[in-house]
Amino acid sequence: MFSNSRVSFQFVTILIYITVVCVSQVNSHWWSLATKTLLVGSSSVEQCDNELGFSHSQRQLCRTYANHMKYVKDGAENGIKECKYQFRLNRWNCSTAVNDITVFGKVLKIGSKETAFTYAVAAAGVVVSVAQACKNGLLQECGCSRAPRPQGISSSWNWGGCGDDTDYAYGFAKEFIDARERDTNPSNKSKHKARKEMNLRNNEAGRLVAVRSSEPTCKCHGVSGSCNVRTCWMKLSGFREIGNKLKSKYNSAIEVVAKKRGRRQLDFTPRKRSDVITPTSLVYLESSPDYCVKNRRTGVKGTKGRECNVDSNGPDGCGLMCCGRGYRVVHKQIVEKCNCRFQWCCTVICDQCPSNVKRYVCK
Amino acid sequence: MAGALVETLSTKKLLAVFVGFILLEIGFIILAKVKAPISTMAIVQSAVTCIDNKSQDWILPETCKYMVLDPENHQETISHQGPDDNPTHDPNNVVFAAVLPKKIVEMSRWFQYMLTLAVFKIPYNPQLEVAPDAVATLDIRLAYSNNKDFYKLPKSWQSVVNSTQERPLECVFEHPKTDEYKGFHYNCDPLFILQLGSLPHKHYLINIRLPVNKANPKISPNMKIGQVTEIDFVSITQTGGFTKIWISLKVALCTIMIFPLIWYWRRVTALARPALLIEKAIFGLALGMEFLNIPLELVTIFSDASWMLLFTDIRQGLFYALIFIFWVIFTGEHLMDQAHRNKLSSYKWQLGCITVSCLAFLGFELGERGTQLVNPTATMWQHPNLALALLVCGCIAGVLYFLLLCYLVFRVFRSIRFKRRFVLPTERTAHFQSIVNRFRMLMLLSAGTAGLTVAFFILQQKLEGMMNHYLPEDYEFNMASGFFTGVYGLWNIYVFLVLSLYAPSHKLYITSDLDNGDHSSSNGVATEQVQLMQMTQEKPRED
Numbered sequence: 001m002f003s004n005s006r007v008s009f010q011f012v013t014i015l016i017y018i019t020v021v022c023v024s025q026v027n028s029h030w031w032s033l034a035t036k037t038l039l040v041g042s043s044s045v046e047q048c049d050n051e052l053g054f055s056h057s058q059r060q061l062c063r064t065y066a067n068h069m070k071y072v073k074d075g076a077e078n079g080i081k082e083c084k085y086q087f088r089l090n091r092w093n094c095s096t097a098v099n100d101i102t103v104f105g106k107v108l109k110i111g112s113k114e115t116a117f118t119y120a121v122a123a124a125g126v127v128v129s130v131a132q133a134c135k136n137g138l139l140q141e142c143g144c145s146r147a148p149r150p151q152g153i154s155s156s157w158n159w160g161g162c163g164d165d166t167d168y169a170y171g172f173a174k175e176f177i178d179a180r181e182r183d184t185n186p187s188n189k190s191k192h193k194a195r196k197e198m199n200l201r202n203n204e205a206g207r208l209v210a211v212r213s214s215e216p217t218c219k220c221h222g223v224s225g226s227c228n229v230r231t232c233w234m235k236l237s238g239f240r241e242i243g244n245k246l247k248s249k250y251n252s253a254i255e256v257v258a259k260k261r262g263r264r265q266l267d268f269t270p271r272k273r274s275d276v277i278t279p280t281s282l283v284y285l286e287s288s289p290d291y292c293v294k295n296r297r298t299g300v301k302g303t304k305g306r307e308c309n310v311d312s313n314g315p316d317g318c319g320l321m322c323c324g325r326g327y328r329v330v331h332k333q334i335v336e337k338c339n340c341r342f343q344w345c346c347t348v349i350c351d352q353c354p355s356n357v358k359r360y361v362c363k
Numbered sequence: 364m365a366g367a368l369v370e371t372l373s374t375k376k377l378l379a380v381f382v383g384f385i386l387l388e389i390g391f392i393i394l395a396k397v398k399a400p401i402s403t404m405a406i407v408q409s410a411v412t413c414i415d416n417k418s419q420d421w422i423l424p425e426t427c428k429y430m431v432l433d434p435e436n437h438q439e440t441i442s443h444q445g446p447d448d449n450p451t452h453d454p455n456n457v458v459f460a461a462v463l464p465k466k467i468v469e470m471s472r473w474f475q476y477m478l479t480l481a482v483f484k485i486p487y488n489p490q491l492e493v494a495p496d497a498v499a500t501l502d503i504r505l506a507y508s509n510n511k512d513f514y515k516l517p518k519s520w521q522s523v524v525n526s527t528q529e530r531p532l533e534c535v536f537e538h539p540k541t542d543e544y545k546g547f548h549y550n551c552d553p554l555f556i557l558q559l560g561s562l563p564h565k566h567y568l569i570n571i572r573l574p575v576n577k578a579n580p581k582i583s584p585n586m587k588i589g590q591v592t593e594i595d596f597v598s599i600t601q602t603g604g605f606t607k608i609w610i611s612l613k614v615a616l617c618t619i620m621i622f623p624l625i626w627y628w629r630r631v632t633a634l635a636r637p638a639l640l641i642e643k644a645i646f647g648l649a650l651g652m653e654f655l656n657i658p659l660e661l662v663t664i665f666s667d668a669s670w671m672l673l674f675t676d677i678r679q680g681l682f683y684a685l686i687f688i689f690w691v692i693f694t695g696e697h698l699m700d701q702a703h704r705n706k707l708s709s710y711k712w713q714l715g716c717i718t719v720s721c722l723a724f725l726g727f728e729l730g731e732r733g734t735q736l737v738n739p740t741a742t743m744w745q746h747p748n749l750a751l752a753l754l755v756c757g758c759i760a761g762v763l764y765f766l767l768l769c770y771l772v773f774r775v776f777r778s779i780r781f782k783r784r785f786v787l788p789t790e791r792t793a794h795f796q797s798i799v800n801r802f803r804m805l806m807l808l809s810a811g812t813a814g815l816t817v818a819f820f821i822l823q824q825k826l827e828g829m830m831n832h833y834l835p836e837d838y839e840f841n842m843a844s845g846f847f848t849g850v851y852g853l854w855n856i857y858v859f860l861v862l863s864l865y866a867p868s869h870k871l872y873i874t875s876d877l878d879n880g881d882h883s884s885s886n887g888v889a890t891e892q893v894q895l896m897q898m899t900q901e902k903p904r905e906d
Contacts, residue, residue, distance in 0.1 A: 135595070136409045137465035157468045159604035160400030165407065219405075219553060221478050221599065223676045224724050224754065225731070228820070230843075231599045233405035235482065238548045340490055 029053055029108075030180055031122045033069070034076035057179035067139060068172065071129045075173075079125030082243035083118060086250075089316035091291040091303050091323070094118070106299025111195050111285035117250045119199055120206030120282055123177050124242050127210040131169035131236055142168035166234050170211050177203050190266075194258035194285055197266045201283050208280045209245050213237045246282075253282040292323035306362045322362035330359045369801055369864040380864075384856045391852030392845045394612070399844040400604040410459035410481075410571070410594040421506055421517040422458045422570050425466075430457065432592040454585070459571040459594045466514060469565040472664050473603035476560055476672050479569065480553035484593035486546045487536055493549055493589035497532040500584035502572040503740045505557060507564035520568055526740045527574075530554045531747075532588055549589065553597060557739040560669035560732065562600070569596065605844055610658045612848055616855050617656035623862045624649050630866045640705045644692040645861055651685035652858040654678055673732040680724060682854075687717050687764060689861075690809065694771045697802040698778060713771075716764035723757030775802065805861070812857045819846050 032053035048054065048062035048069075062069055083094035092114050096104055108115045134142035142165055181200050186192030214234040222228035254275045256268040270277060277283060289295065294302035308318035308327055318327045334357060337350035369377075413427035463479065464470060470477075481501075485493055503526055510519035534549035556569070573591065576583035628646060631638045638646075655678050662668045691713040696705070707714070727750060731743040743750040779799050783792075823846040 132409070135407055136411070137462075137467075140467050158471050158473065159602065161404030161600075161602050162406070162468075217482070217553065217597075219478070219480060219597075219599065223679055224727050224757070227824075229403065230824075231403040231405050233407050233597055235407075235595075238484075238486075238546075240546055241548070 030055075030058055030072070030177065031076035031079065033073040034080055055180040055183040057183050058176060061176050061179060065141070065172070065176075068130065068133075068141075068176075071133045071139070072126055072176065075126030075129035076122055077125070078129060078239055079118075079122035082125065082239055082246075083121050085240075086117075086121075086243050086247045087114075089309075089312075089314065091315065091321060092288070092300075093306070095301050105301075106297075107289070108299075110289055110298065111198055112288040113250060113253045113282070113284045114288060116198065116202045116253055116282040116284045117246060119202040120209070120249070121243065121246050123173055123203040123206035124210035124246060125239070126173040126177060127166070127169045127207050128236065128239050128242065130172055131165045134165035134168055141172075164234055166211050166214050166236055170207055173207050174204070177207075190258060190260065193266055194268075197258065197268065198256075198283055198285055201268070205249065205280045205282055206246065209249065210236075210242050212280070213242050213245060249280065249282045253284055255287070256283045256285060258285070292325075303362050308360050308362055310360050318360055318362070325363045327360045327362050330361055332357050332359055369804055372864075380860070384860065388849065388853055388856060391612075392849040395608065395844040395848035399608040399848070400602050402602065402605045402843040402847055403599055404602050406464050406598045406600070408461050408463065408465060408596045408598070410461045410569070410596055412593070413458045413460050414456050415458050416456060421504075421520045421568060422460045423514060423517060423568070424460045424462055425514050426517075427458070427460060432457070432590070453577065454573065454575045455577070457572065459569075461569050461596050462514070463567040463569065463596065463598050470562045470567065470600075471603050472562055473606045474562050474600035475606055475660065475663060476558065476600060477562055477567075478558045478599040479556040480597045480599070481556050481571070482553050482595040482597060483532065483534070483549075483551045483588070483591050484595065485534060485549045485551060485589040485591055487538070487540065487544055487549060488590050489540065489542065489545065491590050492540075493532065493534045493536075493551075494587035497534070497587040497589070498584070499530050499532045499554065499588050500527065500574060501530060501554075501556070502527050502574050503556060504570040505739065506568045506570075508566045508568065509564055513566045513568075523567075524557070524739055526738055528740050528742075529584075529745065534589070555742050555744070556596070558672075558732070558735050559739050560672035560736065561663045561667055563667040605847075606660070608844070608848070610660055612851065613656055613658040613660070616852075617653065617658060620649070620653050620656055620855060620859065623859055624653055627862045627866050634867055639696075640707065641692055641696045641865075642867070644689045645865055648685045648689040649858050649862050651682040652855060655682045656855070669736055673728060673736065676728050676732065677725070680721060680728070684717055684721050687768075688714065691717075691764075691768055691771065693805060694768065694775055694802075697798065698771070698775050713764055713767050716760045716767065720757045720760035720764065723753045723760065727753040727757070772806070801865075804864070808857065808860060812853055815853055816850050819850055822846075 030053050048059050048066065054062060080094070080096060084096075087094040092107075094104070094114075104118060108118060130139070130142075133139045142162070178200060181196050181203070184192075184196060186196055214236040216232045217235045218230050218232040220227035220230045222230070254277055255271040256277070257271055259267045259269055261267040268277060268283060289298045289300055291300050292303055294300060294304065303321055303323060304325075306321060308321040309316045310318050310327075312318075315321065333354060335352055335354045338353035340350040372380075411424035411427065412430050412432055413422050413424070414430040415422050415427060463477070483499070503524070505523040505525075506520035507523055508519045508521065510516060513519050532551065532554065534551040536544075536547075536549050538544040538547050556571075559567075571594065573585045573588070575585050580586060624646075627649065631642050631646065659674070659678075660671060663671050688710075691710050695710055727743060730750070730753070734741040734743070743753075779802075782795070783799075823843060
């Protein structure tokens with residue numbers, strides 16, 4: 001009897017484990033990497049297999065490009081950070097849950113504008129951090145060695161120099177991030193197919209915005225400084241600038257309807273006729289859920305307890321933020337640094353200034 | 364001038380020659396398009412920010428103590444008043460270090476030269492803006508190493524230069540200067556760091572400090588440059604593949620061009636009379652071309668010849684000078700005024716312009732690349748007024764030369780028209796016509812060659828502009844290499860055509876009255892005045 005129950009207990013454990021793995025497979029996301037500490041060295045390859053956030057192909061890529069994972073993680077982190085910054089004044093504030101494999105919670109299951117932004121900003125984050133790593137000489141693959149590299153990127157250093165770092169970062173990010181979508185093989189339900197297509201498009205939009213925000217800078221260095229010899233290179237702008245661009249893409253995001261074309265192909269047509277879909281536009285399928293009230297089903301956390309601005313007419317104003325529920329006034333005494341005097345590089349001399357502030361918090 | 368070969372050729376033969384050379388020219392472009400990689404490359408690298416306790420050792424990016432220059436972090440960690448003894452808070456201890464090129468690759472002698480620039484990353488901070496007249500004072504140290512353990516051993520590095528330089532820092536903030544845009548980056552112009560004329564070593568190390576005078580902030584350097592958080596180094600070199608194609612092209616052209624050169628000179632010396640000025644000018648032009656064709660760049664592959672960059676520029680300048688001299692002499696010698704001919708002194712104004720222009724540019728070159736032989740971090744723009752004065756002077760003299768040349772060409776055409784109508788007796792018309800055709804032919808050839816060069820230049824800039832719209836697949840598309848080989852081939856063809864078409868002919872040898880006139884006109888000034896008077900009198904009737 002005792003032994004029997006033990007067997008059944010083990011059985012149940014296994015069953016639960018399988019269910020957990022399967023479920024997390026569906027909802028999990030590679031950007032959960034952002035919340036983890038990565039191992040470096042030989043064990044990092046093994047970590048690839050235990051990484052629940054990865055899809056099948058992503059695990060393979062992780063094994064081949066184990067050294068890239070640190071920068072994928074950095075990229076995801078930066079993406080999430082930027083998302084929080086850009087949406088700090090909105091009802092949905094890009095809130096993340098600790099120890100949640102989906103990072104952003106269930107809310108991303110909805111194919112909304114916000115989901116579109118999240119995918120794009122994370123993809124852009126990876127492009128920027130991989131390009132940065134290339135520039136710092138931390139990744140061999142983009143520095144013209146013979147090490148394996150994604151397709152289409154090849155050149156020999158002594159003959160033609162190396163390819164552009166941004167170019168490499170774009171290629172890698174495309175390979176790695178889109179692998180997750182390529183792995184999912186949605187059943188015939190066109191809803192899932194459409195969602196796959198939406199994710200792919202927003203990933204690409206994020207990458208392209210990152211890449212296109214790099215501006216060419218040129219230098220003339222011919223005879224007597226003339227321009228008969230001129231060399232250009234791409235200068236990647238800071239991530240804040242990229243975040244801003246993506247935010248404006250979010251503001252002009254296009255709601256689309258999926259239409260079948262042929263047996264497998266899907267075509268997106270904008271719901272509004274006047275809209276034109278470009279490679280960098282964010283697209284979404286469903287309208288956003290009500291972000292005002294906490295909702296277990298959709299995963300919305302609600303705006304209760306959020307700070308608001310009484311003087312603002314924008315989305316951070318107390319009227320909009322608190323969804324008409326009103327707000328409480330909280331008095332706080334804080335000590336702030338003030339009258340700071342900077343000096344290059346490392347010295348900041350500040351005074352300590354205590355002050356009383358009023359804070360407004362949504363009911 | 365005696366009858367040239369061009370006068371004896373039939374129109375059909377001439378056309379065939381032209382078509383042949385147009386095909387050859389297309390060949391030059393295709394050669395580069397198919398074979399050569401992009402002509403120059405830019406390696407962008409971030410410097411590692413190290414903290415170092417004022418040691419005189421070389422700071423290596425991999426082994427040094429890192430530091431993050433994030434203004435926000437500082438605000439959290441340091442908040443105090445009074446003197447500060449913490450070494451990590453002393454700007455003089457911050458070193459921006461980078462090994463060029465990246466760790467896994469080596470420099471090659473085939474890269475020819477390296478121009479290194481620095482791009483400062485400065486986030487906007489309302490309390491510490493970049494002043495409009497900001498000057499960055501850079502303490503630049505450069506070393507080289509051929510050691511295997513270059514990345515770990517500071518001892519394996521040998522110093523090349525250690526110099527303190529000042530550079531004007533021009534930064535633009537493209538957003539409104541409000542708190543909302545705090546943390547956005549300024550757009551700063553790249554600063555010149557150094558230029559090496561040859562790359563005989565495998566690895567180069569740059570250490571840069573931005574020194575400040577802590578005790579006396581009012582007179583200290585680097586107080587207006589804002590909060591530099593990062594430095595990117597951009598190193599521009601020629602690509603190895605392009606150097607190889609370029610040298611091969613030069614070897615080929617150098618060997619081919621020697622034959623028409625010898626052939627021409629033998630024809631000239633075979634004449635009974637001494638060589639005419641124009642014949643000498645043509646020969647000089649061809650010699651200049653041949654001098655430029657000599658593949659001297661090969662020397663840099665076998666020895667440390669950092670003077671090659673300067674020398675190639677001088678060779679190029681010499682060719683420009685010779686071609687300008689040739690144009691003015693050729694035009695002048697076809698002025699049908701029977702005065703002042705075959706004498707260099709009659710072109711003193713034009714030659715003066717050429718000399719002034721060339722000397723100005725030579726001065727700039729010696730100041731820039733000449734000084735860099737001694738100190739690679741030096742630049743003429745340290746004294747912007749002198750540099751600008753030289754360049755402006757060179758350009759003005761050049762423009763003046765072209766105006767004088769245009770005026771001369773105009774005079775030739777006017778005199779041709781005038782003479783055809785009124786002066787020449789009928790029996791001399793045939794000879795006169797051949798001289799006119801000879802002149803027109805070269806005008807066409809020169810204008811065509813110069814026009815194509817300009818067209819190539821514009822096309823290259825346009826296509827590069829298109830490339831910058833970033834199409835990942837088309838990124839490799841390269842126009843610059845085709846432009847260089849195309850233009851180079853074009854001028855070789857030009858010189859070849861001038862040499863062969865304007866060589867004295869053996870078939871039809873006329874010592875015309877016109878040519879005799881050159882030597883015997885002692886009263887040339889008077890004749891010209893008479894003719895000028897005639898022309899002005901005739902002019903109203905012409906119109």
